[in-house]
Amino acid sequence: MQYHSSVDLWAERCQLAAMYRLLAHYRMTDLIDTHVSLKSATGHFYINNYGVPFEKMTASDMLLIDVDGNVIHKAKEDIEVNKAGFVIHSAIHEARKELTCVIHTHTTAGIAVSCQEKGLLPLSQHALKYYNRTSYHQYEGIAFCETERERLVADLGQNDVMILRNHGLIAAGRNIAEAFMNIIALERACQIQVQALGQGERLISPSKEVCEKTAAQFTGPAQDRIVQLGFNAALSLIADQKSEYEI
Known part of the structure; x- marks a missing residue:
C-alpha cells in the first residue's frame, strides 16, 4: 500500500467531519441515523462513529474501514459502525470506484418523494439536473443484509443520485464538494415537489x-468550478466551528 502521511489522513477526517456539520446546518439529519462516507487515499473509506449527532461530529469520530467491514484505524476506542451505513456505502464504493463521497439522508421531503409512485418529477430546475439521471431502489427493510448490496448497486447503475423507496435519498460524487452539491440540489428538488403538490393546482413541466437540455447544462468542466465555489461558500457558514470539528 502506498504510504500516506498522518497529516494527509487527518485532513481527510476533518473534511468529512465538516460535511457532517454542514448536513446539520442544512437540517438534513435524523438524530444519529443516516451517514456520509469518504474514500481515503489509502483505498479504504471513512464513516462516522454511530451515536454521535451530526452537530457534534469531529475528525476523531471518523472510523476507517474496508469494504468487508474490517476496522483499519480508529481514533477512539469506544467507537461503533452503523451496520446499515456499512452495507450501503461499502456497496457503492466497491462498485463505483470513481465516487469518493456518498451521502445518505432521511429528510421529510426526500422520504415523501420516495413514497410517490412517479418519484422525482421534472417540476423545477433543481429536479431537471437529474432528469433521466435518477435511480430507484425498492425498500427491503433496514439495510442490515449484505446480500442487498448487489441489488442496490445494480439499481444505482451509472447515476450519481438514487431515491430509496419509502426510505430516503442517496447522492454521491467524484469528490466531497460534488457529493454535497448533489444532495443539496436533490433535497431542494424534493422540497419543491412536495410544496407544489400540496397547492392543489394543476402543475406544468417543461x-x-x-x-434534457437543462440536464446536459449541469455537466462539463465549467460545472466543476461552480461546484467547488458552492461548496466553499457552504463551508464558510460553519467556519466558526472549525476548531471544534478538527479535533
Whole structure:
C-alpha cells in the first residue's frame, strides 16, 4: 500500500467531519441515523462513529474501514459502525470506484418523494439536473443484509443520485464538494415537489427537449468550478466551528 502521511489522513477526517456539520446546518439529519462516507487515499473509506449527532461530529469520530467491514484505524476506542451505513456505502464504493463521497439522508421531503409512485418529477430546475439521471431502489427493510448490496448497486447503475423507496435519498460524487452539491440540489428538488403538490393546482413541466437540455447544462468542466465555489461558500457558514470539528 502506498504510504500516506498522518497529516494527509487527518485532513481527510476533518473534511468529512465538516460535511457532517454542514448536513446539520442544512437540517438534513435524523438524530444519529443516516451517514456520509469518504474514500481515503489509502483505498479504504471513512464513516462516522454511530451515536454521535451530526452537530457534534469531529475528525476523531471518523472510523476507517474496508469494504468487508474490517476496522483499519480508529481514533477512539469506544467507537461503533452503523451496520446499515456499512452495507450501503461499502456497496457503492466497491462498485463505483470513481465516487469518493456518498451521502445518505432521511429528510421529510426526500422520504415523501420516495413514497410517490412517479418519484422525482421534472417540476423545477433543481429536479431537471437529474432528469433521466435518477435511480430507484425498492425498500427491503433496514439495510442490515449484505446480500442487498448487489441489488442496490445494480439499481444505482451509472447515476450519481438514487431515491430509496419509502426510505430516503442517496447522492454521491467524484469528490466531497460534488457529493454535497448533489444532495443539496436533490433535497431542494424534493422540497419543491412536495410544496407544489400540496397547492392543489394543476402543475406544468417543461418539454422533454428542454428537460434534457437543462440536464446536459449541469455537466462539463465549467460545472466543476461552480461546484467547488458552492461548496466553499457552504463551508464558510460553519467556519466558526472549525476548531471544534478538527479535533
